[in-house]
Amino acid sequence: MKDNSSLKISNLASFAKLERFLESRRDPSSKESELNFEEFEVRVDRLSHELESEIKALELSRYDVEEISISINGELLRKCLEKEPKRYMTASGPITVERSLYRPQGGGKSICPLELRAGIVGGVYTPVLARQMTYMMGNMTSVETSKLFEEMNIEGPSSSSCDRLPKMVSERWEEYRREWEDALREQETVPAEATLLAASLDGVMVADKDGQREAKLKREEAMKKNLSKQYSGPAGYKEVGCGTVTLYGEKQEGDEEIPRLETVRYGRAPEYKKKTLTEQLDAEVGSILSARPDLVLVAIADGAEENWRYFDRSTYKDAVKITDFGHACEHLRAGVVALAGKKSIAGRAEYEKLKVILKEQDDGAEEVIKQLTSMERKLKGKKNKKRRELLHAELLYFENQKDRMRYAEYQRRGLPIGSGVIEASCKTLATQRMKRSGMSWRDGKQPILTIRSLQQSDRWERAWKLISNSYRDDVMSVQAHGHLQELTPVRLAS
Numbered sequence: 001m002k003d004n005s006s007l008k009i010s011n012l013a014s015f016a017k018l019e020r021f022l023e024s025r026r027d028p029s030s031k032e033s034e035l036n037f038e039e040f041e042v043r044v045d046r047l048s049h050e051l052e053s054e055i056k057a058l059e060l061s062r063y064d065v066e067e068i069s070i071s072i073n074g075e076l077l078r079k080c081l082e083k084e085p086k087r088y089m090t091a092s093g094p095i096t097v098e099r100s101l102y103r104p105q106g107g108g109k110s111i112c113p114l115e116l117r118a119g120i121v122g123g124v125y126t127p128v129l130a131r132q133m134t135y136m137m138g139n140m141t142s143v144e145t146s147k148l149f150e151e152m153n154i155e156g157p158s159s160s161s162c163d164r165l166p167k168m169v170s171e172r173w174e175e176y177r178r179e180w181e182d183a184l185r186e187q188e189t190v191p192a193e194a195t196l197l198a199a200s201l202d203g204v205m206v207a208d209k210d211g212q213r214e215a216k217l218k219r220e221e222a223m224k225k226n227l228s229k230q231y232s233g234p235a236g237y238k239e240v241g242c243g244t245v246t247l248y249g250e251k252q253e254g255d256e257e258i259p260r261l262e263t264v265r266y267g268r269a270p271e272y273k274k275k276t277l278t279e280q281l282d283a284e285v286g287s288i289l290s291a292r293p294d295l296v297l298v299a300i301a302d303g304a305e306e307n308w309r310y311f312d313r314s315t316y317k318d319a320v321k322i323t324d325f326g327h328a329c330e331h332l333r334a335g336v337v338a339l340a341g342k343k344s345i346a347g348r349a350e351y352e353k354l355k356v357i358l359k360e361q362d363d364g365a366e367e368v369i370k371q372l373t374s375m376e377r378k379l380k381g382k383k384n385k386k387r388r389e390l391l392h393a394e395l396l397y398f399e400n401q402k403d404r405m406r407y408a409e410y411q412r413r414g415l416p417i418g419s420g421v422i423e424a425s426c427k428t429l430a431t432q433r434m435k436r437s438g439m440s441w442r443d444g445k446q447p448i449l450t451i452r453s454l455q456q457s458d459r460w461e462r463a464w465k466l467i468s469n470s471y472r473d474d475v476m477s478v479q480a481h482g483h484l485q486e487l488t489p490v491r492l493a494s
Contacts, residue, residue, distance in 0.1 A: 012058075014051040021047055045153040052092035056126070060088065064099045065113040069478035072111065076478065077102035080110060088120065091129040093155040119472035122168045125157075127468050130165060133157060135460070137166045138451035139433070163444070170447035172470055173463075180466045181280065184459050185287045190295075191261050196248040196415065198298040199285055199316070200422035201274070201307045203239040204430045207440040208270070212236030238270035240434070240445065241277040242426045245284040247295075251414040258416055264457045267429040267449030273306065282315050296320065300419050302327040303401050323404040324419035329355055332368060335394035338387045339375040358407060359417075365405035369398050428456060 009015055021043060024030040035043065070077050080101040087096050101110040115123055121130035136145040142162035149156025157165075173180065215236045243266045249259040264284055268277040289295060297319040301307040311321055333351050340347025354371055358364040372395045379388040398405070407417050429452050434441060454463045 009051075009055065012051065012054050014047070014054040018044075018047040018051055042153055049092040049154055053090060053095045056090050056092065057095040057097055060095065060097050060114065060118055060126075061099075063114045063117040064097075065102075065117075065475060065477075066100065067477045070102055070113060071476040071478055072113070072116065072473060076105050077111060078105060086112075087124075088126060089124055089129055089157055089161070090126045091132055091154070113475040116471075116473040117475055119468055121468075121471050122165065124161075125165065127471070129157075130169070131464050131468070133162055133165050134169050134451060134464075135455070137162055138448060138455055141436075166447035166451060167444060169467060170450050172467060173450055174446075176466070176470065178283075180463065181283065182287075183466060184462055185284070187462060190288055190292045191247060191249075193249045194247040194261055194292065194295060195250045196258070196298060197285065197288055197292075197295040198244075198246045198248065198300055198416055198421070199281055199311075199319075200244045200246070200300050200419050200425075201241070201278070201281065201310060202243075202301065202419070202422045202426050203241050203274075204426040204435075205237040206240045206430060206434050206445065207236055208238040208445075209236075209440050209442045211238045212440060236440070240270060240430045240449065241268045241274040242266070242422060242429055243268075243274075243277050243281045244422045244425050245281060245288070246421050247288070248416070258414060260421070262458075263421055263425075264459075265425045265429060265453050267425075267453045269445040269449060274310070278310050278313075281310075282313070285315055296413075296415070298322060298415055300324060300416060301422070302419065303331070303397055308404075320410070320413075320415060321404045322410060322415065322417060323401045325359065325407055325417040326419070326423075328358065328398075328401065328405060331394050331397045332358065335372050335375065335391050338391035338394065339379065358405065359411075360408055362406070362408050364407060365398060365402040369395065369402065372398065425456070429453060 021032060024032040025035070025040070027033055032043075064083075065079075068079055070079075080103055083098045083100055085096050085098045087094055097114070099112055099114040101112055103110050112123075114120075119127045121127060125133065133145060136148060140148070142159040145162040146157060146159040213236075244263055246263040247261040249261055251258045266277055266280045266284075268274065268280075271277070285297070289297065297316065298321075299311040299316045299319045300322045301311065302324050308321070311319065332354055336347050336351040336354070340350065354368055357367050361367060372391065376388060376391050376395060379391060410417050429449060433448055433452060434445065451460075454460045
Protein backbone atom coordinates (compact mmCIF):
# COMPACT_ATOMS: atom_id res chain seq x y z
CA MET A 1 0.00 0.00 0.00
CA LYS A 2 1.34 3.41 -1.02
CA ASP A 3 2.55 5.58 1.87
CA ASN A 4 2.44 9.34 1.21
CA SER A 5 2.56 10.24 4.88
CA SER A 6 5.61 12.50 4.35
CA LEU A 7 3.57 14.88 2.18
CA LYS A 8 2.64 18.20 3.76
CA ILE A 9 -0.29 20.45 2.85
CA SER A 10 2.07 23.39 2.32
CA ASN A 11 3.65 21.44 -0.57
CA LEU A 12 0.39 21.01 -2.46
CA ALA A 13 0.00 22.81 -5.80
CA SER A 14 -3.46 24.12 -4.87
CA PHE A 15 -2.10 25.56 -1.62
CA ALA A 16 0.58 27.40 -3.54
CA LYS A 17 -2.05 28.67 -5.97
CA LEU A 18 -4.15 30.05 -3.11
CA GLU A 19 -1.06 31.65 -1.59
CA ARG A 20 -0.14 33.34 -4.86
CA PHE A 21 -3.66 34.74 -5.21
CA LEU A 22 -3.60 36.20 -1.70
CA GLU A 23 -0.18 37.73 -2.28
CA SER A 24 -1.23 39.26 -5.61
CA ARG A 25 -4.32 40.66 -3.91
CA ARG A 26 -1.97 42.90 -1.90
CA ASP A 27 -0.11 44.07 -5.01
CA PRO A 28 -1.69 47.35 -6.25
CA SER A 29 -0.50 46.67 -9.82
CA SER A 30 -2.23 43.27 -10.13
CA LYS A 31 -5.71 42.62 -11.52
CA GLU A 32 -6.61 40.74 -8.33
CA SER A 33 -6.28 43.95 -6.31
CA GLU A 34 -9.17 45.45 -8.30
CA LEU A 35 -11.66 42.74 -7.31
CA ASN A 36 -14.56 43.82 -5.13
CA PHE A 37 -15.30 41.76 -2.03
CA GLU A 38 -17.92 39.56 -3.71
CA GLU A 39 -15.52 38.72 -6.54
CA PHE A 40 -12.78 38.09 -4.00
CA GLU A 41 -15.06 35.77 -2.02
CA VAL A 42 -15.94 33.76 -5.14
CA ARG A 43 -12.26 33.31 -6.04
CA VAL A 44 -11.33 32.27 -2.51
CA ASP A 45 -14.20 29.75 -2.48
CA ARG A 46 -13.07 28.16 -5.72
CA LEU A 47 -9.41 28.05 -4.74
CA SER A 48 -10.32 26.64 -1.32
CA HIS A 49 -12.39 23.94 -3.01
CA GLU A 50 -9.41 23.08 -5.20
CA LEU A 51 -7.27 22.71 -2.08
CA GLU A 52 -9.94 20.58 -0.40
CA SER A 53 -10.18 18.38 -3.46
CA GLU A 54 -6.42 17.85 -3.66
CA ILE A 55 -6.31 16.89 0.03
CA LYS A 56 -9.22 14.49 -0.50
CA ALA A 57 -7.50 12.94 -3.51
CA LEU A 58 -4.39 12.29 -1.43
CA GLU A 59 -6.42 10.86 1.43
CA LEU A 60 -8.51 8.67 -0.86
CA SER A 61 -5.36 7.29 -2.53
CA ARG A 62 -4.31 5.97 0.87
CA TYR A 63 -7.25 3.58 0.77
CA ASP A 64 -5.74 1.88 -2.27
CA VAL A 65 -4.24 -1.59 -1.95
CA GLU A 66 -0.91 -2.86 -3.32
CA GLU A 67 -0.98 -6.50 -2.10
CA ILE A 68 -0.80 -9.27 -4.68
CA SER A 69 -3.73 -11.15 -3.16
CA ILE A 70 -6.62 -9.96 -0.99
CA SER A 71 -9.78 -11.40 0.50
CA ILE A 72 -13.19 -9.68 0.56
CA ASN A 73 -15.96 -11.50 2.45
CA GLY A 74 -14.03 -14.73 2.16
CA GLU A 75 -13.48 -14.45 -1.60
CA LEU A 76 -9.87 -14.49 -2.85
CA LEU A 77 -8.88 -11.93 -5.46
CA ARG A 78 -5.64 -11.24 -7.32
CA LYS A 79 -4.30 -7.84 -8.39
CA CYS A 80 -4.59 -6.77 -12.00
CA LEU A 81 -1.32 -5.70 -13.61
CA GLU A 82 -2.05 -2.03 -14.24
CA LYS A 83 -3.52 0.68 -12.05
CA GLU A 84 -6.26 2.75 -13.59
CA PRO A 85 -7.15 6.39 -12.86
CA LYS A 86 -10.77 7.17 -12.01
CA ARG A 87 -12.71 10.38 -11.52
CA TYR A 88 -14.67 10.64 -8.28
CA MET A 89 -17.12 13.31 -7.23
CA THR A 90 -16.64 15.00 -3.84
CA ALA A 91 -18.42 17.78 -1.94
CA SER A 92 -15.67 20.20 -3.06
CA GLY A 93 -15.46 19.10 -6.70
CA PRO A 94 -14.17 16.20 -8.82
CA ILE A 95 -10.90 14.41 -8.10
CA THR A 96 -8.93 11.81 -10.03
CA VAL A 97 -7.22 8.96 -8.20
CA GLU A 98 -5.20 6.03 -9.50
CA ARG A 99 -6.43 2.81 -7.94
CA SER A 100 -5.73 -0.90 -8.11
CA LEU A 101 -8.26 -3.38 -9.43
CA TYR A 102 -8.59 -7.01 -8.34
CA ARG A 103 -10.20 -9.92 -10.10
CA PRO A 104 -11.77 -12.99 -8.47
CA GLN A 105 -9.78 -16.18 -8.93
CA GLY A 106 -12.70 -17.81 -10.71
CA GLY A 107 -13.03 -14.88 -13.11
CA GLY A 108 -15.62 -12.15 -13.34
CA LYS A 109 -15.73 -8.38 -13.06
CA SER A 110 -12.90 -6.55 -11.37
CA ILE A 111 -13.37 -5.08 -7.89
CA CYS A 112 -11.88 -1.86 -6.55
CA PRO A 113 -10.83 -2.25 -2.88
CA LEU A 114 -10.31 1.51 -2.54
CA GLU A 115 -14.02 2.13 -3.16
CA LEU A 116 -15.09 -0.56 -0.69
CA ARG A 117 -12.78 0.65 2.05
CA ALA A 118 -13.67 4.34 1.63
CA GLY A 119 -17.40 3.74 1.20
CA ILE A 120 -17.71 5.26 -2.27
CA VAL A 121 -21.40 5.30 -3.20
CA GLY A 122 -22.31 3.99 -6.62
CA GLY A 123 -18.65 3.78 -7.56
CA VAL A 124 -18.53 7.57 -8.05
CA TYR A 125 -19.69 9.66 -5.08
CA THR A 126 -17.81 10.17 -1.83
CA PRO A 127 -19.97 9.60 1.28
CA VAL A 128 -20.45 13.28 2.19
CA LEU A 129 -21.41 14.29 -1.34
CA ALA A 130 -23.78 11.34 -1.62
CA ARG A 131 -25.48 12.39 1.60
CA GLN A 132 -25.75 16.01 0.49
CA MET A 133 -27.19 15.10 -2.92
CA THR A 134 -29.66 12.64 -1.46
CA TYR A 135 -30.82 15.11 1.18
CA MET A 136 -31.24 17.90 -1.36
CA MET A 137 -33.18 15.66 -3.72
CA GLY A 138 -35.71 15.08 -0.97
CA ASN A 139 -36.53 18.77 -1.17
CA MET A 140 -35.64 19.90 -4.69
CA THR A 141 -35.70 18.70 -8.27
CA SER A 142 -32.56 17.31 -9.91
CA VAL A 143 -32.08 20.54 -11.89
CA GLU A 144 -32.43 22.66 -8.73
CA THR A 145 -29.99 20.42 -6.85
CA SER A 146 -27.38 20.68 -9.61
CA LYS A 147 -27.84 24.46 -9.78
CA LEU A 148 -27.37 24.76 -6.02
CA PHE A 149 -23.88 23.27 -6.29
CA GLU A 150 -23.11 25.87 -8.96
CA GLU A 151 -24.33 28.61 -6.63
CA MET A 152 -21.93 27.30 -3.99
CA ASN A 153 -19.07 27.60 -6.51
CA ILE A 154 -18.60 23.84 -6.59
CA GLU A 155 -18.08 21.86 -9.78
CA GLY A 156 -20.79 19.49 -8.74
CA PRO A 157 -22.89 16.68 -10.17
CA SER A 158 -25.10 17.06 -13.23
CA SER A 159 -28.89 16.99 -13.00
CA SER A 160 -28.92 13.45 -14.45
CA SER A 161 -26.52 12.33 -11.70
CA CYS A 162 -28.76 13.98 -9.10
CA ASP A 163 -31.69 12.06 -10.55
CA ARG A 164 -29.88 8.69 -10.50
CA LEU A 165 -28.36 8.77 -7.03
CA PRO A 166 -31.58 8.72 -4.92
CA LYS A 167 -32.81 5.74 -6.96
CA MET A 168 -29.55 3.94 -6.25
CA VAL A 169 -29.74 4.74 -2.53
CA SER A 170 -33.42 3.74 -2.44
CA GLU A 171 -32.61 0.35 -3.94
CA ARG A 172 -30.10 -0.21 -1.14
CA TRP A 173 -32.64 0.96 1.46
CA GLU A 174 -35.33 -1.39 0.13
CA GLU A 175 -32.88 -4.30 0.21
CA TYR A 176 -32.33 -3.85 3.94
CA ARG A 177 -35.50 -1.90 4.77
CA ARG A 178 -37.01 -4.19 7.44
CA GLU A 179 -33.68 -4.68 9.19
CA TRP A 180 -32.83 -0.97 9.14
CA GLU A 181 -36.27 0.20 10.22
CA ASP A 182 -36.02 -2.18 13.17
CA ALA A 183 -32.60 -0.74 13.97
CA LEU A 184 -33.97 2.81 13.93
CA ARG A 185 -36.78 1.84 16.32
CA GLU A 186 -34.34 0.14 18.69
CA GLN A 187 -32.46 3.44 19.06
CA GLU A 188 -35.63 5.30 20.08
CA THR A 189 -37.50 5.50 23.36
CA VAL A 190 -41.12 6.32 24.13
CA PRO A 191 -41.43 9.63 26.05
CA ALA A 192 -42.49 9.07 29.64
CA GLU A 193 -45.27 11.67 29.29
CA ALA A 194 -46.90 9.80 26.38
CA THR A 195 -50.42 8.55 27.12
CA LEU A 196 -51.87 8.01 23.66
CA LEU A 197 -50.76 6.34 20.41
CA ALA A 198 -52.60 7.20 17.20
CA ALA A 199 -52.20 5.54 13.79
CA SER A 200 -53.58 7.05 10.59
CA LEU A 201 -53.71 6.03 6.94
CA ASP A 202 -54.51 8.05 3.83
CA GLY A 203 -53.35 8.71 0.29
CA VAL A 204 -52.83 11.38 -2.35
CA MET A 205 -53.21 11.13 -6.13
CA VAL A 206 -49.99 11.83 -8.05
CA ALA A 207 -49.49 12.12 -11.82
CA ASP A 208 -48.03 8.85 -13.09
CA LYS A 209 -46.50 8.30 -16.53
CA ASP A 210 -47.56 4.65 -16.68
CA GLY A 211 -51.05 5.69 -15.61
CA GLN A 212 -51.12 8.34 -18.32
CA ARG A 213 -50.16 5.76 -20.92
CA GLU A 214 -52.89 3.41 -19.72
CA ALA A 215 -55.44 6.23 -19.78
CA LYS A 216 -54.42 7.18 -23.32
CA LEU A 217 -54.89 3.59 -24.50
CA LYS A 218 -58.35 3.49 -22.92
CA ARG A 219 -59.35 6.72 -24.64
CA GLU A 220 -58.11 5.45 -27.98
CA GLU A 221 -59.99 2.18 -27.48
CA ALA A 222 -63.18 4.08 -26.67
CA MET A 223 -62.84 6.18 -29.81
CA LYS A 224 -62.24 3.09 -31.98
CA LYS A 225 -65.51 1.63 -30.72
CA ASN A 226 -67.28 4.89 -31.60
CA LEU A 227 -68.70 5.15 -28.11
CA SER A 228 -71.08 8.05 -27.77
CA LYS A 229 -69.64 8.85 -24.35
CA GLN A 230 -65.88 9.02 -24.48
CA TYR A 231 -63.70 7.70 -21.71
CA SER A 232 -63.50 10.35 -19.00
CA GLY A 233 -62.34 10.87 -15.43
CA PRO A 234 -59.00 11.70 -13.80
CA ALA A 235 -56.50 10.20 -16.21
CA GLY A 236 -52.95 9.23 -15.41
CA TYR A 237 -53.03 9.47 -11.62
CA LYS A 238 -52.17 6.81 -9.05
CA GLU A 239 -52.45 6.90 -5.27
CA VAL A 240 -49.37 7.41 -3.13
CA GLY A 241 -49.99 5.92 0.31
CA CYS A 242 -49.18 7.87 3.49
CA GLY A 243 -49.22 6.61 7.06
CA THR A 244 -48.44 8.16 10.43
CA VAL A 245 -47.88 6.91 13.96
CA THR A 246 -48.14 9.69 16.55
CA LEU A 247 -47.50 9.82 20.28
CA TYR A 248 -49.56 12.29 22.32
CA GLY A 249 -49.32 13.50 25.88
CA GLU A 250 -52.24 14.03 28.24
CA LYS A 251 -54.52 16.95 27.46
CA GLN A 252 -54.50 19.46 30.30
CA GLU A 253 -57.51 21.42 31.47
CA GLY A 254 -57.84 24.61 29.44
CA ASP A 255 -55.78 23.28 26.51
CA GLU A 256 -57.45 23.45 23.10
CA GLU A 257 -55.40 20.63 21.59
CA ILE A 258 -53.80 17.41 22.76
CA PRO A 259 -50.01 17.88 22.98
CA ARG A 260 -48.33 16.01 20.11
CA LEU A 261 -44.94 14.59 21.13
CA GLU A 262 -43.56 12.66 18.16
CA THR A 263 -44.71 11.49 14.72
CA VAL A 264 -43.21 8.85 12.45
CA ARG A 265 -44.25 9.27 8.82
CA TYR A 266 -44.21 6.73 6.00
CA GLY A 267 -44.82 7.22 2.30
CA ARG A 268 -45.08 4.49 -0.33
CA ALA A 269 -45.42 4.53 -4.08
CA PRO A 270 -48.68 3.06 -5.47
CA GLU A 271 -48.97 -0.60 -4.48
CA TYR A 272 -51.65 -3.27 -4.14
CA LYS A 273 -53.72 -2.65 -0.99
CA LYS A 274 -50.89 -0.53 0.45
CA LYS A 275 -49.20 -3.77 1.46
CA THR A 276 -45.77 -2.43 2.40
CA LEU A 277 -47.17 0.71 4.02
CA THR A 278 -49.49 -1.24 6.31
CA GLU A 279 -46.65 -3.61 7.24
CA GLN A 280 -44.59 -0.58 8.26
CA LEU A 281 -47.42 0.79 10.39
CA ASP A 282 -47.95 -2.62 12.02
CA ALA A 283 -44.26 -2.83 12.92
CA GLU A 284 -44.17 0.74 14.25
CA VAL A 285 -47.29 0.35 16.40
CA GLY A 286 -46.19 -3.07 17.63
CA SER A 287 -42.75 -1.78 18.62
CA ILE A 288 -44.19 1.11 20.64
CA LEU A 289 -46.85 -0.99 22.37
CA SER A 290 -44.29 -3.65 23.31
CA ALA A 291 -42.43 -0.94 25.25
CA ARG A 292 -45.55 0.83 26.54
CA PRO A 293 -48.60 -1.48 26.59
CA ASP A 294 -50.39 1.06 28.81
CA LEU A 295 -50.84 3.53 25.94
CA VAL A 296 -54.35 4.11 24.63
CA LEU A 297 -54.36 3.07 20.95
CA VAL A 298 -56.42 5.08 18.47
CA ALA A 299 -56.99 4.39 14.77
CA ILE A 300 -58.18 7.47 12.90
CA ALA A 301 -58.91 7.89 9.20
CA ASP A 302 -61.48 9.15 6.72
CA GLY A 303 -64.35 6.91 5.69
CA ALA A 304 -62.55 5.02 2.90
CA GLU A 305 -63.42 1.32 3.13
CA GLU A 306 -59.84 0.15 2.49
CA ASN A 307 -58.58 2.17 5.47
CA TRP A 308 -61.00 0.49 7.85
CA ARG A 309 -60.31 -2.95 6.40
CA TYR A 310 -56.74 -2.37 7.52
CA PHE A 311 -57.73 -1.08 10.96
CA ASP A 312 -59.88 -4.19 11.49
CA ARG A 313 -56.65 -6.22 11.74
CA SER A 314 -55.62 -7.84 15.00
CA THR A 315 -53.05 -5.09 15.63
CA TYR A 316 -55.96 -2.74 16.31
CA LYS A 317 -58.39 -5.11 18.05
CA ASP A 318 -58.26 -2.97 21.21
CA ALA A 319 -58.02 0.38 19.43
CA VAL A 320 -60.56 3.19 19.64
CA LYS A 321 -61.58 3.70 16.01
CA ILE A 322 -62.50 7.21 14.94
CA THR A 323 -63.73 8.60 11.64
CA ASP A 324 -62.04 11.94 11.04
CA PHE A 325 -64.37 14.75 12.09
CA GLY A 326 -63.24 17.03 9.27
CA HIS A 327 -64.19 14.49 6.61
CA ALA A 328 -67.49 13.84 8.38
CA CYS A 329 -68.25 17.55 8.17
CA GLU A 330 -67.51 17.56 4.44
CA HIS A 331 -70.08 14.80 3.94
CA LEU A 332 -72.55 16.61 6.17
CA ARG A 333 -72.16 19.79 4.13
CA ALA A 334 -72.62 17.85 0.88
CA GLY A 335 -75.85 16.36 2.23
CA VAL A 336 -77.28 19.74 3.20
CA VAL A 337 -76.23 21.27 -0.14
CA ALA A 338 -78.07 18.48 -1.98
CA LEU A 339 -81.26 19.69 -0.33
CA ALA A 340 -80.82 23.46 -0.03
CA GLY A 341 -78.20 24.35 -2.63
CA LYS A 342 -74.77 25.94 -2.21
CA LYS A 343 -75.93 29.53 -1.80
CA SER A 344 -78.80 28.96 0.62
CA ILE A 345 -78.43 30.96 3.86
CA ALA A 346 -80.89 28.61 5.56
CA GLY A 347 -78.83 25.67 4.31
CA ARG A 348 -75.61 27.08 5.77
CA ALA A 349 -77.34 27.67 9.09
CA GLU A 350 -78.67 24.09 9.10
CA TYR A 351 -75.19 22.75 8.38
CA GLU A 352 -73.63 24.74 11.26
CA LYS A 353 -76.34 23.52 13.63
CA LEU A 354 -75.89 19.86 12.64
CA LYS A 355 -72.09 20.20 12.83
CA VAL A 356 -72.35 21.26 16.49
CA ILE A 357 -74.81 18.44 17.22
CA LEU A 358 -72.48 15.89 15.59
CA LYS A 359 -69.53 17.08 17.65
CA GLU A 360 -71.08 17.87 21.02
CA GLN A 361 -74.07 15.53 21.54
CA ASP A 362 -73.66 11.96 22.72
CA ASP A 363 -76.17 10.82 20.09
CA GLY A 364 -74.84 13.30 17.51
CA ALA A 365 -74.39 10.81 14.67
CA GLU A 366 -77.86 9.32 15.19
CA GLU A 367 -79.39 12.81 15.20
CA VAL A 368 -77.61 13.71 11.95
CA ILE A 369 -78.88 10.50 10.35
CA LYS A 370 -82.39 11.36 11.50
CA GLN A 371 -82.18 14.87 10.01
CA LEU A 372 -80.70 13.66 6.70
CA THR A 373 -83.45 11.05 6.43
CA SER A 374 -86.03 13.80 6.92
CA MET A 375 -84.33 15.89 4.21
CA GLU A 376 -84.39 12.96 1.80
CA ARG A 377 -88.17 12.60 2.19
CA LYS A 378 -88.57 16.22 1.10
CA LEU A 379 -86.91 15.54 -2.25
CA LYS A 380 -89.77 13.89 -4.11
CA GLY A 381 -90.47 13.58 -7.82
CA LYS A 382 -88.37 12.98 -10.92
CA LYS A 383 -86.95 16.50 -11.02
CA ASN A 384 -85.29 15.91 -7.63
CA LYS A 385 -83.93 12.46 -8.46
CA LYS A 386 -80.27 13.53 -8.83
CA ARG A 387 -80.32 15.61 -5.63
CA ARG A 388 -82.06 12.78 -3.78
CA GLU A 389 -79.37 10.32 -4.91
CA LEU A 390 -76.61 12.68 -3.75
CA LEU A 391 -78.23 13.14 -0.35
CA HIS A 392 -78.87 9.40 -0.01
CA ALA A 393 -75.16 8.70 -0.63
CA GLU A 394 -74.24 11.00 2.27
CA LEU A 395 -76.90 9.38 4.45
CA LEU A 396 -75.34 5.96 3.77
CA TYR A 397 -71.93 7.38 4.71
CA PHE A 398 -73.16 8.37 8.17
CA GLU A 399 -75.00 5.08 8.67
CA ASN A 400 -71.81 3.15 7.84
CA GLN A 401 -69.57 5.35 10.02
CA LYS A 402 -71.82 6.10 13.02
CA ASP A 403 -70.07 3.63 15.36
CA ARG A 404 -66.86 5.61 14.81
CA MET A 405 -68.49 9.03 15.29
CA ARG A 406 -68.93 9.26 19.06
CA TYR A 407 -67.16 12.61 19.08
CA ALA A 408 -68.54 13.92 22.37
CA GLU A 409 -67.28 10.81 24.16
CA TYR A 410 -63.89 10.94 22.44
CA GLN A 411 -63.39 14.55 23.51
CA ARG A 412 -64.26 13.77 27.13
CA ARG A 413 -61.63 11.04 27.04
CA GLY A 414 -59.03 13.42 25.62
CA LEU A 415 -58.79 11.60 22.28
CA PRO A 416 -58.14 13.26 18.91
CA ILE A 417 -61.15 13.52 16.58
CA GLY A 418 -59.32 14.94 13.57
CA SER A 419 -56.72 13.40 11.27
CA GLY A 420 -54.79 16.62 10.80
CA VAL A 421 -51.45 14.84 11.22
CA ILE A 422 -52.04 12.46 8.31
CA GLU A 423 -53.55 15.23 6.18
CA ALA A 424 -50.45 17.35 6.76
CA SER A 425 -48.23 14.35 6.03
CA CYS A 426 -49.92 13.76 2.68
CA LYS A 427 -49.18 17.37 1.86
CA THR A 428 -45.57 17.47 3.07
CA LEU A 429 -44.51 13.97 2.01
CA ALA A 430 -46.08 13.92 -1.43
CA THR A 431 -47.97 17.00 -2.59
CA GLN A 432 -45.30 19.65 -1.97
CA ARG A 433 -42.54 17.69 -3.72
CA MET A 434 -44.38 15.52 -6.24
CA LYS A 435 -47.25 17.68 -7.49
CA ARG A 436 -45.47 20.70 -8.88
CA SER A 437 -46.67 22.09 -12.19
CA GLY A 438 -45.98 19.70 -15.07
CA MET A 439 -44.57 16.89 -12.92
CA SER A 440 -45.25 13.26 -13.78
CA TRP A 441 -43.52 10.28 -12.16
CA ARG A 442 -42.44 6.75 -12.88
CA ASP A 443 -39.76 4.92 -10.84
CA GLY A 444 -38.60 8.01 -8.99
CA LYS A 445 -41.55 8.17 -6.58
CA GLN A 446 -40.34 5.79 -3.88
CA PRO A 447 -36.81 7.24 -3.55
CA ILE A 448 -38.26 10.69 -2.86
CA LEU A 449 -40.90 9.34 -0.47
CA THR A 450 -38.28 7.35 1.45
CA ILE A 451 -35.96 10.34 1.80
CA ARG A 452 -38.76 12.68 2.90
CA SER A 453 -40.20 10.11 5.32
CA LEU A 454 -36.85 9.76 7.07
CA GLN A 455 -36.29 13.52 7.14
CA GLN A 456 -39.74 14.31 8.52
CA SER A 457 -39.57 11.51 11.11
CA ASP A 458 -36.31 12.88 12.59
CA ARG A 459 -34.54 9.72 11.45
CA TRP A 460 -32.40 11.04 8.60
CA GLU A 461 -29.03 11.23 10.37
CA ARG A 462 -29.27 7.75 11.87
CA ALA A 463 -30.67 6.33 8.64
CA TRP A 464 -27.81 7.74 6.59
CA LYS A 465 -25.27 6.06 8.86
CA LEU A 466 -26.89 2.72 8.05
CA ILE A 467 -26.85 3.51 4.33
CA SER A 468 -23.28 4.80 4.32
CA ASN A 469 -21.93 1.86 6.32
CA SER A 470 -23.47 -0.55 3.83
CA TYR A 471 -21.15 0.79 1.10
CA ARG A 472 -18.03 0.05 3.17
CA ASP A 473 -16.39 -3.34 3.41
CA ASP A 474 -13.28 -4.78 5.03
CA VAL A 475 -10.42 -5.84 2.79
CA MET A 476 -8.01 -8.47 4.10
CA SER A 477 -4.44 -8.97 2.93
CA VAL A 478 -3.59 -12.60 2.16
CA GLN A 479 -0.28 -13.27 3.91
CA ALA A 480 2.03 -16.24 3.70
CA HIS A 481 0.41 -19.64 4.39
CA GLY A 482 -3.02 -18.13 3.70
CA HIS A 483 -3.19 -16.02 6.87
CA LEU A 484 -5.44 -12.94 6.61
CA GLN A 485 -4.61 -9.51 7.94
CA GLU A 486 -6.98 -6.52 7.94
CA LEU A 487 -5.73 -3.53 5.96
CA THR A 488 -5.96 -0.04 7.46
CA PRO A 489 -5.49 3.21 5.53
CA VAL A 490 -2.35 5.31 5.94
CA ARG A 491 -3.31 8.77 7.21
CA LEU A 492 -2.21 12.11 5.79
CA ALA A 493 0.59 13.75 7.79
CA SER A 494 0.02 17.17 9.35
